[in-house]
Amino acid sequence: SMDSWDQAPAAGVIEELTTADLARLSPPAAPAPDAPITSGGTESNLVALLLARERAAGGPLRVVTGANAHHSVHRAAWMLGLPAPTVVACSKGRIDPAALDRALTGLAGSPLLVVATAGTTDEGRIDPLPETARIAERHTAQLHVDAAYGGPLLFSERLAPQLAGLEHAATVTFDLHKLGWQPVAAGVLAVADAAMLAPLSLRADYLNADDDTEAGLPDLLGRSIRTTRRPDALKMAVTFRALGRRGLAELVEHCVRTAEEFGRAVDAHPRLRLRPGGIGISTVLFRPVVADAVSDEAGDAVVAAVRRILLAEGRAVLGRAVAEDGHGRSRLWLKATLLHPDAATADLLPLLDLVTAAADRALREASAAEDTEVPETERLSP
Structure with missing residues (x-):
């Protein structure tokens, strides 16, 4: 079980090395990326909205997403007590940049999170990420990209350009259960800076006592919203080692x-x-x-x-x-x-x-x- 280091030291090392490689898959803006393991795309999107909510200041976080977004984005907003997401029209299955700009303008003054999609459920479409990122930055909005389906395009030098703009996201959802061929659970949430995970920190003396952490034992409890969890990074590591x-x-x-x-x-x-x-x-x-x-x-x-x-x-x-x-x-x-x-x-x-x-x-x-x-x-x- 991955809820404390003493229960899973070898698995802890494997997870640390595997998530470090996954974090480097998409070069983020910050120098200290991280990529904790989740149960799948739904949990990754939930944690992404949770972290965005904790970073928001000056009012409740407003989530803006396309009509093509995965249902888990709406469920996450509901579970976190956020206002219902503002849904932006799509054109040819992709978020409409002009409609996104208008929606963000109408919400001016509120903390904002734009959720784009790289690989929609119905059509496999990739939102125009570079333009979406520019619009989000112009409105000082955070950006999350749900790349549960499309993320593994980054493995390929030929296909990776389809995800240009992903590097501007604060958080990115991957799910290697799809184009990574892993049995569930195989979710990943890449974050631009490991410091963004601080809101997940929780102290339970029998799992991550202060003196143990100060002595150098890794704190696994603060890497997930779950306590007991399987060493899911192991199967990913085996696949990566076998195939490269x-x-x-x-x-x-x-x-x-x-x-x-x-x-x-x-x-x-x-x-x-x-x-x-x-x-x-x-x-x-x-x-x-x-x-x-x-x-x-x-x-x-x-x-x-x-x-x-x-x-x-x-x-x-x-x-x-x-x-x-x-x-x-x-x-x-x-x-x-x-x-x-x-x-x-x-x-x-x-x-x-x-x-x-x-x-x-x-x-x-x-x-x-x-x-x-x-x-x-x-x-x-x-």
């Missing part, structure tokens, strides 16, 4: 490349439509063309039925997402998020025929249901 940064980069690049190839296959298929704007990191949104031949409501019902048919028959597990269709309308899309480092494009192509066959079936069943429904004017009154 280059090895991890190759796996990330493979997933991104496979998603791009799968997206092109969808786009070339005569009976499927790729969501306008292309893929996001390794997330592909698409829907059968027949769903566009009926009303919006009926079309979305067909997409939802396709997912349930494939799931119930044990043929495929697809996600779902609501996103714009390129014409200003929100539609339901099937979602394939490519995270398996061994999956090849050829392994995924049979999915296209499964989707079109399920769409035909869903449309037939919907039409049959309409034909057998008794018109309201012919129904007997009770």
Whole structure:
């Protein structure tokens, strides 16, 4: 258990070395970065808002985030007793800088925290981080970036430029449960300066007595909002030692490349439509063309039925997402998020025929249901 040094000295050393490497992954503005381990992206976002709240002065912290933000940002604000986050409109799945600027102007005088996203849940989009950082600085707002999904792009020299601007954040959420292939829990909260973690400090004599700390025993209790916790850094350390940064980069690049190839296959298929704007990191949104031949409501019902048919028959597990269709309308899309480092494009192509066959079936069943429904004017009154 990682609640005191004497219970986990070897694990404590491994965590210290591992988090030091993770902290250096994204060069922050301060010279003393740190990256404590969390249970996942939700806890990382919670702790990030907690630390921002403790740094705020002159009134309650106001959180400003995009409509694309992870639900945990809103939950964290509620749990911490903060005002509900101000939600900023998005354009093509990314936070709109002009709308962000207006929102911050309207909250002038309050301590502010901007939460941007690098790898949204629905579309895999990355907010315009450089511009977001400039706007936040102009309004003297703190900046937190939720990079739970997109953070591992930093392993790759080729893909890391997509996260330009991340270095301006005070805190960054990572979750190696995704593009790091770690079993849960595998969250990380990178902070620009280890001193920012001071609000987590707590004294319990049986865990971190003053004299023990003064004698040089590390204080593990002040590195988490949890007390008892597993040595989750161990599995990360094993992976890093086994693969190295280059090895991890190759796996990330493979997933991104496979998603791009799968997206092109969808786009070339005569009976499927790729969501306008292309893929996001390794997330592909698409829907059968027949769903566009009926009303919006009926079309979305067909997409939802396709997912349930494939799931119930044990043929495929697809996600779902609501996103714009390129014409200003929100539609339901099937979602394939490519995270398996061994999956090849050829392994995924049979999915296209499964989707079109399920769409035909869903449309037939919907039409049959309409034909057998008794018109309201012919129904007997009770």
